[in-house]
Amino acid sequence: MVCPEYWQDGVDAAICEGIRLLGGIESIFGKEERILLKPNLLAKAEPDRAVTTHPTVFKAVGAYLREQGYEHLSYGDSPGNPLGGVARVAAGCGLKEPAEELEIPLGDFSQGQKVNFEQGQTEKEFIISKGILDCDGIVNICKMKTHQLERITGAAKNMFGAVYGVNKGAFHAKYTDADSFGAMIADLNNLVKARLHIMDGILAMEGNGPQSGTPVAMGLLLFSKDPIALDTVFCHLIGLNPELVPTNRYGQQYGVGTMDAEKIRVRTIQGDMTVEKVAKRYGKEDYDVYRGTEKATQIRLLKPIQSLLQKKPYILREKCIKCGICAESCPLEKKALEMSGYPKYAYKACIRCYCCQEMCPQKAIDVKVPLLARIMDRNWKI
Known part of the structure; x- marks a missing residue:
């Protein structure tokens, strides 16, 4: 969805239309389910720095769910360095106020629980935050950004916030290269399956992401039930080969989703478009992201x-x-x-x-x- 600025009425309308194009919210979540809104809360940062999910987008998603009759809502994330707790980070990013206005409580991200995942192809055990385990379904409200390790951080990578606290650092120590880390993220997405992914790309981040990059206007909100397809469209919009992103490659290999552009149709208010056409119309070829190739041998x-x-x-x-x-x-x-x-x-x-x-x-x-x-x-x- 084209959405040029963080004007609340405009974002509200875009959220409503984007979900409608996916088939409507009731095709994704039942009214009786406990739904967690999972923004990107990397660290305390002003919204105009494009580090975290913008509060206007977060509020629009929460208000839409409330209007549609969803009563059992919560929100939360596990920040990389939660000084003072998750609530302080949420307040510093501007999300606490709209959450309180909509009576959406903060989930429990202060403790975690070990979850065995025998189906995992790279990782078979995760420590998952209780706030994630307490919900029935997740809305993944990710941010359109670059990332030094994985090139981009989008829908798939944002689910790393399901891992509890210091265990995130332990995974970085265990999976020390982009490929193995991306494979672990694919397993995590198969364990913790968000059903709806909404990418805040109204103001994106390029360059030295995911916290120290440069804000850049993209004017877009992306919606998908498939995190790999969503991240693939993001890649095409910025002229990056999706196969160079390990979370995409392993996400497809492990069955999380597809990065095959031929199998992805982008629904817009003007009708369905190919990924190529969307990239040509809405993309930014000079987006600052590393595009160099990689050869393992x-x-x-x-x-x-x-x-x-x-x-x-x-x-x-x-x-x-x-x-x-x-x-x-x-x-x-x-x-x-x-x-x-x-x-x-x-x-x-x-x-x-x-x-x-x-x-x-x-x-x-x-x-x-x-x-x-x-x-x-x-x-x-x-």
Whole structure:
């Protein structure tokens, strides 16, 4: 749905029409079910930074469900660094006020429970937040953003917020490259199946995402019952090959959804369109996202010069306030950052999960692609 700005009446209308085009809300959820609204609450951030789900979109979804007679609603997410608790992060992102206005309580994301998942192809055990386990169905209200590890974060990656607290860091330590992490996310999406995915792309984020990038106007709201199809359309809109996104690739392989553009039809108020036509009409070819190709075998052949090809996070001293959140966010037991004045990286220990960059509140960490890697147009697996 085209939606150029966060004007509440306009967003309300777009949410209503988008869900109608999917077949209506009652084809997705029963009135008696407990429905959780799962926004992106990465960290406390002003809405105009495009870090988190915009409160106008969140309010529109909640108000629509209330108007349709859905009484058993809750909301929540497990932020990457929930200082002061989830409620404080929600307040800092502007979601607490509309939630209270609509009488939508915060779910319990203060504790988790181990869930065995024998069907998992990569991961067979997750610690899931109680707020997720307490609901019958989920509306995944994700954000259109770039991501240093997975290239983009959209519908599939947003479900990582179902994992309870510090266990998110443990998964980064366990799955240290983009492929294995993406495979784990695919298993998670098969375990915790959101039925409706709504992507806030009115104001998206490009560049150094998912927290330190640049807001960019896309003017779109995307809706789907299939998170991989939704993320695939996102990729086409920004000129990124969907196969380069591990969450897409493993999401299709593991049966979460499809990234085959030939099998995806995009419903609009003007009628059905192909993904190609939608990208041509509404896309942004100069969207700042890494589009380099990747070859798994090449890294073994060039292992002696691997350090010259790896992406590296680095500190922007002019922005750093020495708060130490980057070091706290490192999932390794022996941290890859030392706090002696400005943070200092131990690159030999760094697993390139970019949790430090993701959680920095000052946009003081960027990621550089070495010149040799740029010349060879390779995104080496790290």
